[in-house]
Amino acid sequence: MxxxxxxxxxxxxxxxxxxxxxxxxxxSLDGVLPAVRRIVADVRRDGDHALLRYAKKLDGLVDADELRIGQDEMAAAWEACDAEMRAALTTAAGQIRGFAERQMPQSWKNTSIAGLTTGQLVRPLEAVGCYVPSGRHPLPSTLLMTAIPAQVAGVTRIVAVSAKPARETLAAAHLLGITEFYRVGGAHAIASLAYGTESIARVDKIVGPGNLYVTAAKREVAFDCAIDMLAxxxxxxxxxxxxxxxxxxxxxxxxxxxxxxxxxxxxxxxxxxxxxxxxxxxxxxxxxxxxxxxxxxxxxxxxxxxxxxxxxxxxxxxxxxxxxxxxxxxxxxxxxxxxxxxxxxxxxxxxxxxxPNHTLPTGGQARVRGGLSVNDFVKLITVQEYDGDAIRELGPKAVLLAEAEGLTAHAEAVRVRLKNVSRGRKTNG
Structure with a gap:
């Protein structure tokens, strides 16, 4: 130092x-971007054909039938772990789950003026992919840190990928009840999650850290599939x-x-x-x-x-x-x-x-965001409901703002309601 x-x-x-x-x-991802772009494009275009080719070449996958890890294999890994390791995984999972539950945002509604109700709905993403590194240091902890907040959020489909998952990683998957786990890693795994193949259906968001190729691939697919961050x-x-x-x-x-x-x-x-x-x-x-x-x-x-x-x-x-x-x-x-x-x-x-989650912002990103959390797996949908009294009070002000912006149809859509409510008529649609 x-x-x-x-x-x-x-x-x-x-x-x-x-x-x-x-x-x-x-x-810096410049050095690997050309190779990553080729891999992502190949998987996007050719699906399983490209995915399996890269998995055999880069991950050492021997047989296509081994791509998806069965629940029996995960259960066997759990049984193969000694009691102390099972207890450690269980304790860690409980700690992570409890923290995520406290982070979970809530739906709410509020009345700011008579006749206007606003609020938010909290809805989970439908499908997420959890990338679990298995290179120099296999990281079963990363599976816990990525999958558990997704479970707490209510995500219905959680997909794990790892090229050479350690026994403890498979045991953690069994503990969490993961049903989709694929023996694949690298940029080709990211591409398969982002665009889908015959074997792996696409997801809405990809989370989890990885090497240069993984990070570059996440950046490459980010306009088509949400990601957590570039780690x-x-x-x-x-x-x-x-x-x-x-x-x-x-x-x-x-x-x-x-x-x-x-x-x-x-x-x-x-x-x-x-x-x-x-x-x-x-x-x-x-x-x-x-x-x-x-x-x-x-x-x-x-x-x-x-x-x-x-x-x-x-x-x-x-x-x-x-x-x-x-x-x-x-x-x-x-x-x-x-x-x-x-x-x-x-x-x-x-x-x-x-x-607290160990998937955290690097490279100065902590200036603008925190670590991975349950909030990464939900959407906040806002809601607003007016009655006649509320549209009478706020409508004219909205008309003024719309006219100031030159959006005449915006103003007219409000005026229609103001005219109808003033006549005591109710409209639908």
């Missing part, structure tokens, strides 16, 4: 580094004055081991603590080559001139994961995917079992 200070001789270099962090976007490499930022070097470093290393491109940042006003954290990360990455590479490439320790500056830098960077010292710090946090408060709140707890 490199150490920079916002004051003194290194201030200009620090400014450049911080500006680069602030400007980072999602992972880049994992990010961690710790802003601390009172933490211990061992605990801070352990979280930095934990997130860095996801990907050599992971971003790890520590901000403090205490130079001695900054140096201790750097030393501790070196110790903790001796046998962790991925984390060591990530910290070498993208590890930054910033010594700020003041608490105010440290807090401002944190919000400018807008990290995916943020750790702060105490609950009082929440008052200044403006931009973060998920916040971990205090020394006992190890960031990996949020990856697995706390309850």
């Amino acid at each position: 490199k150490l920079i200070q916002t004051t003194g001789r290194g201030a200009r270099k620090a400014g450049d580094t911080i500006a680069a962090l602030e400007r980072r976007g999602g992972t 880049g490499p994992t990010e961690i930022l710790v802003t601390s004055e009172h933490g211990t070097a061992v605990e801070i470093a352990s979280d930095l290393v934990a997130q860095a081991e996801h990907d050599p491109e992971a971003l790890a940042v520590f901000i403090t006003t205490r130079k001695a603590l900054a140096k201790d954290v750097i030393a501790e990360t070196k110790v903790r990455t001796r046998t962790n080559t991925v984390a060591r590479e990530a910290l070498k490439r993208n590890g930054v320790v910033i010594v700020a001139a003041s608490l105010e500056e440290a807090r401002g830098l944190t919000n400018r960077i807008a990290p995916e994961h943020l750790t702060v010292d105490s609950v009082e710090d929440l008052a200044w946090v403006r931009n973060a995917g998920s916040v971990f408060v205090g020394r006992w709140s190890a960031q990996p707890m949020g990856d697995y079992i706390s309850g």
Whole structure:
């Protein structure tokens, strides 16, 4: 990790580094886009023929009959897990479900003036696809984090895809009662979910993280099928004055081991603590080559001139994961995917079992959105109902606004009602 200070001789270099962090976007997809576009186009045009060809070539699928994973295989995976693993999956699912239930928006109606009722209806999406990575680190937790909020929202068709699902991922699918699970990954899986094939019917929305090819494919299909977000490499930022070097470093290393491109940042006003954290990360990455590479490439320790500056830098960077010292710090946090408060709140707890979703915005997207939630799986449909008294009161004002915009038919549609209500007549249609 490199150490920079916002004051003194290194201030200009620090400014450049911080500006680069602030400007980072999602992972650059340019290098893989030509291949991804070809794969997406092939699957869209040729359906199963292209899907199976890519699945055999890229995923190692041996037989087309193995594409869809049967419920017997999922049940066998559950039985093959020991009692402790089944208990861990069950506990995590319960925590995630409880959190999603508390997030669930509600239908409501309101009367702002006599005779006018407005409100909203909450309706679930009909079909969603959950992408579950199975590369360097198979992630059964991602299936829990994507499928459970969809279930809470009331989505009737939930499709899981994963090229080489781990036994624990299949066990999680059994626990959740997933009935559609396909042994396919990469850009071709995303294309099949977005456009449909003979074997996989299209979905309304695709959620879940993936590699460069998956992310590029999600961007490619986004105008035809909704997506959650474009997820880049994992990010961690710790802003601390009172933490211990061992605990801070352990979280930095934990997130860095996801990907050599992971971003790890520590901000403090205490130079001695900054140096201790750097030393501790070196110790903790001796046998962790991925984390060591990530910290070498993208590890930054910033010594700020003041608490105010440290807090401002944190919000400018807008990290995916943020750790702060105490609950009082929440008052200044403006931009973060998920916040971990205090020394006992190890960031990996949020990856697995706390309850809040671990599918979070990266690349600075935390400036404009939060993590995946039950809200990603519902639609809010607004409703309005007038009676004669309400149209008499608000109609003339609507006519004025319509005329100001030059929309004469808009104005006339209201005038018709005003004329009829003034005559005491009721109309239909």
